[in-house]
Amino acid sequence: MSAVTAERVKLMSTRSPWWTSAVAVVIVIGLTAIVVATWSPADGPVPFAVAGYFATFGMVVVMVMAAVAVTSEYRFGTIRTTFQAVPRRTPALLAKAAVVVPVAGVVGLVAGFGAWGAAWLISPTAMSLSTGAEWRIVAGTGLVWAIAAVVALAVGILVRQTAGAATILLVWALLLENLVGLIPRVGADIQGWLPFVNATNFLTGGGGEAGATPSMSAMAFGPWGSLAWFAGIAVVLMAIALVVANRRDA
Amino acid sequence: MIEVRGLTKRYRATVAVDDLSFDVRPGVVTGFLGPNGAGKSTTMRMVLDLDRPDAGEVRIDGRRYRELSRPMRTVGALLDAKWVHPNRSARQHLRWMAAASGIPASRADEVLETVGLTSVAGKRAGTFSLGMAQRLGIAGALLGDPPVLMFDEPVNGLDPEGIRWIRTLMQRLAAEGRTVFVSSHLLSEMALTAQELVVIGRGRLISQGPTTAFVDGAAGSAVLVRSPAIAQLVPIVQAAGFAVVPDPSGGARVSGATTEQVGDLAAAHGLALHELTLLRGSLEEAFMQITGRDVEFTAGGPPSRSAVPAVGQAGGPPPAVPDGLAARDRRTEVQS
Known part of the structure; x- marks a missing residue:
């Protein structure tokens, strides 16, 4: 428990986590508001899924925040002080996750409800929140960002440097998984198993009229199955990271 | 009490620490002496379980570091003053360390007071000078009021006042009955600070024992004698089996002898003495003599x-x- 307190003090006592969290929320709310405000009636009614369109952009910012929570410790050597205070590395690193993951989840909730709220203020009829699929888009952002933070922490532990970890996470989440779909014949099938594609499927997929993303046809799971799969991959990655951190010199 | 037994650490082809065993006792300042690259820092990291030894183990008051329930309350260490987040204030830096070790947050301000950083407690650690960073690191080591303290090159880059402050602090901590283990490559500094010395070269133990014994034993003591009858005295001393060389002062240096031996010889022959001084070899001389073999290859040139x-x-x-x-x-x- 004391290790968790220490991680909370660490995260709150530098400015960058506050800034990155604010940026993540502002990006999602701002882009959603712009799209809804500039929506042309000629294109039909505003789709509810607009509330989830930009969740990925905020998510990668929060992932960088989570990765930096680890890599900055390696960069400045404080990870050694951390392990001096808590020599068993698995609890030491899980304590960090116990702080960063809920923070990412809360920031995700703020972004999700903020985006929906902004859209609702502009277009109240289109954005009435009622079905389960709609709730998933709005509240699910919190779950997805929390799990994405676990992935980011694991990558941070494994790579140990900010530039490398950030590059891996951005390329992976924003580019790589989308490009896999371009592979002829097998691409779409592989894509159905990829973690961030499944995260998106949880948010906006399987909801029929709620507005599924077009490339989601080959999904291996339904929305909640996708979330479980995404979470499973995150847990496996974190387990690998913990084993590696325990083996090597700090 | 720190007990190091058979400690070995390899990095690919190089052996950084080679079957190293020694004890660090409480109540005295123990110096950890060796040239740069001798393996001092690696050894200290292995004491704290930060680096994994390839063989051997370290026990602190009988237990491994990993087994200590609140390690920072048992071992306080300053291995590198730069291990702080530059954007975190000195107080917050100590607060998270305190939190991680179950130490009350108020203790952060106490140790800041001890090291004289109270006025800059709220400033970002990245703005600190090297001397202030060293003080912050020492504050971190003192946080848990631990019985065992370890400092890696604490006086590096400090001004004379800072050096004296650290020296006094370490001697005070030892006088309180704590185990104090301080590494340095500055031999003269260790002669002033440490009562005990653990000397290593190229990862191997060269000697362990009292600082005075190390200096006497290695460089060999000599006696400077001045006398109006020096011409008569020299053959007498030589006849007693001591080597004598002339000293620039006009007197003579008798090596391997004590002041008692030379004084008695002079008295026995009724010769007056104007000076009789024990010349202690410097720690540098002692170190070069003992480690000569071990630093040979570090001077460059192929080993074979x-x-x-x-x-x-x-x-x-x-x-x-x-x-x-x-x-x-x-x-x-x-x-x-």
Whole structure:
């Protein structure tokens, strides 16, 4: 428990986590508001899924925040002080996750409800929140960002440097998984198993009229199955990271 | 009490620490002496379980570091003053360390007071000078009021006042009955600070014992004697079996003798003395003498020249080779 307190003090006592969290929320709310405000009636009614369109952009910012929570410790050597205070590395690193993951989840909730709220203020009829699929888009952002933070922490532990970890996470989440779909014949099938594609499927997929993303046809799971799969991959990655951190010199 | 037993650490081909064993006792300042790259920092990291040894183990008050329930309350360490987040204030830096070790947050301000950083407690650690960073690191080591303290090169880059402050602090901590283990490559500094010395070179133990014994035993003590009857005294001292060399002061240096021995000899022959002083070899001399073999290769040059054709065998005039290299070649010849 004391290790968790220490991680909370660490995260709150530098400015960058506050800034990155604010940026993540502002990006999602701002882009959603712009799209809804500039929506042309000629294109039909505003789709509810607009509330989830930009969740990925905020998510990668929060992932960088989570990765930096680890890599900055390696960069400045404080990870050694951390392990001096808590020599068993698995609890030491899980304590960090116990702080960063809920923070990412809360920031995700703020972004999700903020985006929906902004859209609702502009277009109240289109954005009435009622079905389960709609709730998933709005509240699910919190779950997805929390799990994405676990992935980011694991990558941070494994790579140990900010530039490398950030590059891996951005390329992976924003580019790589989308490009896999371009592979002829097998691409779409592989894509159905990829973690961030499944995260998106949880948010906006399987909801029929709620507005599924077009490339989601080959999904291996339904929305909640996708979330479980995404979470499973995150847990496996974190387990690998913990084993590696325990083996090597700090 | 720190007990190091058979500690070994390899990095690929190089052996950083080689079967190292020694004890660090409470109540005295123990210096950890060796040239740069001797393995001091690696050893200290292994004491804290930060680096994994390839063999051997370290026990602190009988237990491994990992088994200590609140390690920072048992061992306080400053291994590198730069291990702080530059954007975190000094107080917050100590607060998270305190939180991680179950130490009350108020203790952060107490240790800041002890090291004289109270006025800059709220400033970002990245703005600190090296001297202030060292003080912050020492504050972190003192946070848990631990019975065992370890400092890696704490006086590096400090001004004379800072050096004296650290020296006094370490001696005070030892006087309180704590185990104080301080590394340095500054030999003169260790002579002033440490009562006990653990000396290593190239990862191996060279000696362990009282600082005075190390200096006396290695450099050999000499006695400076001045006398109006020096011409009569010298043959007498030589006859007693001591080597004598003239001293620039007009007196003589008698090596291997004590002041008692020289004084008694003079008295027995009724010779007046104007000065009788014990000359202690400097720690540098002692260190160079003892570690000479172990620092030899760090001065550069290939460790083995056996691939080079042996000189002198062709019967021609010996090529101009510096003495050291020639000697090394000859030794290689003998071995092969």
